[in-house]
Amino acid sequence: MPIPSRIGETFFIFCENAQTVIRFAPLARMIRFRNEERLRMIKGRRFMMSLTLTIGLATMSTSALADGAQPVSVSVAPTVQTSTAVDAIAKLGILRGDGQGVTEAYLDQHTTRLQAAIVQLRLMGKEQEALGFTGMDSFKDAAQAGKSGRAILAYLKGHPEYGWSGTGTGEFIPNAPIAPQQLYKVMLESLGYRSGTDFAYKETLSFASSKGLFRAATSELFENRDLAVALAETLQAKPKGSEGTLLSVLVGKKSIDAEQAKLLEGERIDMDKSADGTMYLTDGKGMALYLFTKDSADINSCQDACLANWPVFYSDSLLLPEGVNPADFGAFVRNDGAKQLTYQGWPLYYFAKDAKAGDTNGEGANNVWFLIKHPFYSVGLGTDPKLGNYLVDRHGMTLYYFDKDPLGASVCEGDCLAKWPVFRAEGSVVPKGLSANDFGEITRKDGSKQTTYKGYPLYYFFQDAKRGELKGQSLGDVWFVVNPAAFVGTTTGLTAPAKAMIEIKDYSFGPTLTVKAGTTIEFINRDDMKHNAVAVDGSFKIALLDKGQSATIKLDKPGTYEYYCEPHKSFMKGTIIVQ
Structure with a gap:
């Protein structure tokens, strides 16, 4: 954790794990110490302090302050409680899982019709009543359910108002997977809406969406994970004619613990x-x-x-x-x-x-x-009043280019890399206005990968300790931030003969290559299998290459060139953008 180094400044500390920012108020205006010995003691502590100690300063005894001094003001980051629908529904006891509880294996199972019926009764506070039901009239296929399941089916048969009328032929099909439309009909019934009266069955999903129930509607094969999502949104919805949510109604009936219910009361x-x-x-x-x-x-x-x-x-x-x-x-x-x-x-x-x-x-x-x-975003943007927009990583840390790098390669090695660590993006999501095709990667001499922008490698600077810092800008007049609107290449890259390489490896041509018109492009095969490259528009074709062999082409006309490997045409494809 960074430690404030001078009294009288305001400090911001970004805690990466908690994703929070703590603001430390200016100290010099607030604290006076009675004697130099106490001042030396406090200074010594500052070099060892943790977040707990810092917050503790806010409640320091006034005996440690000079007469008339004000206590330290510290803004503590608010605590945010987070939960998922699965976690909340499991903790509320509405989804109970199998003998092992609500496990990943259980969540991946398909939700059956009987399972959905039991959960609905649980929501309505009718489950125990149904389990104790002794009526004999039931669905024809009730024997397919266990003993408790048979009681449930008989109860549903005797209470058609809950929406379980069966197949129309007297069967229930208890172990069949339930479809989203069927499940959302059940959820609407739990909220007091009746199929055929409040909505037409064929319009179930659109009506449910109007009530805030839609988050699992696109699931083709409904799973218990989807069931948890549907249950959570049902509890957060308002029953017909009610001012409060179903959750608040059940809390009022003491069917759900009020403290646990807070898991579903958030945004x-x-x-x-x-x-x-x-x-x-x-x-x-x-x-x-x-x-x-x-x-x-x-x-x-x-x-x-x-x-x-x-x-x-x-x-x-x-x-x-x-x-x-x-x-x-x-x-x-x-x-x-x-x-x-x-x-x-x-x-x-x-x-x-x-x-x-x-x-x-x-x-x-x-x-x-x-x-x-x-x-x-795998790569994002920061903004500086003087420099304008510049590339940053997903956390806001500044990215740089090295003006001595040629196109498609890095000359930063050894001590240079210690000060300018390589940047490797995870994914290819970029803000509007940037093109994912402008980002690629090179393979360094040690086999590691480095992300490039328009063919030029990207780096961090080791002295940038937090987001927004630009300590590497203009260092040695060869390191600069990357303004996407202005960047066209390095001085070396623009003056040297244009060369680029495409490594054919693991049955792939790698990411899209962006080059200038007139660039010489070398294809080199790293696989044991033979490969070649053929342009879709017929502009180039290289012969089949054995492992270690290479071939070059030169593209003088700007445009986008799609190409493929003839022996593996169905999946080995690549793109070259010529500017």
Whole structure:
């Protein structure tokens, strides 16, 4: 953890694991010490302090302060409780699993019709009544269920108002997988809506969506994991004619523990699909969430009129969808005292001009506002008042290029790499305005990979300790941040004869290669199997290469060249972009 080094400054510490930012108030104006001995003691402690000790300063006894001095003011990051639908439903006891509990294996199992019926009765507080039912009239195939299951089926037969009328031929088919439409009909029945009266069965999914039940509707084969999702949203929905949620009704009846119910009382995080097919995060009402690139240097960058257009997003409790990491969320206290949530360290905002769910009018605004994509950006943007936009990693750490690097290679080795570690992206998600095709990678001499932008390697600087720092900018007049709007290549790359290499390895041509017109491109085969490269438009074709053999081509005309390997045409394909 970074340690404040001078009294009188405001410090921000970003805790990567907790995704939080702690603001330390100026000390010099607040603390006076009675004598030099106490001052030396406090200074010594500062070099050893932990977060707990720092917070402890806020409650320091006034006997340690000079007369008239004020106590230290410390903003402690708010605690955000996170849960998933699976976790919450399991802890509430509504989904109980098999003999081993709610395991991954159980969640992967298909939900049966009988299982769905039992869960519905549990939601309605009728399960024990059904298990004790002794009526003899039941469905024809009741014998397919166990003893307790047979009691359930007889109970459902005697209570058709719960929506389980069977197949129409007197059978229930208890062990058959349930379809989303059938399951959501059951959930609507739990909320007091009746098929045939409040909605037509064929319109079940659209009616359910209007009541906030839709998050598992696209599952082709409904699994217990999907069941948990549907149960969570049903509990958060309002029964017909009710002002409160089903969850609050059950808490009022003491069917659900009030303390445990808090797991489902938080703000939902959902996902929606953008126009380009990528997914982005929304709140529970479908309103898009955004990040601000200027926050890379100061998380309080959005102020006054900015906040009027970009309201902050905050909740002290979140219900997350499956696949979203709870550790990615944190919170901090803004300079104005308001609390704000963060995602991977980036403060979260709404856009005032998004009027309804699905609106993404803020995407790419002024080249500084972007949706929170999922998976998150593999490369992002930071913004500096003098330098403009520049490339950063997913956490906001600055990326640089080395002006001595030629196209498609790195000359930074040894001590150079100790100060300028290589950057390797995970994934290929980039903000609007950037092209994923501009990012590729090279294989270094030691076999490691390094991400490139427009064919040039990207690096960190070892003295950049936190996001927003630009200590490597202009060092030696050869290291620079990468402004995507202005970057065309390094001095060496633009003046040296243009060369690039495509390694054919593991039955792949690797990522898209971006080169300048006139570049000589060498294909080299690293596989035991023979490969070649043939352009789809017929502009080039190389012979089959044995392992270790190579061949070169030269492309003078700008454009996008798709190509393939003849022996493995169905899956070995590549792209070269010539600028």
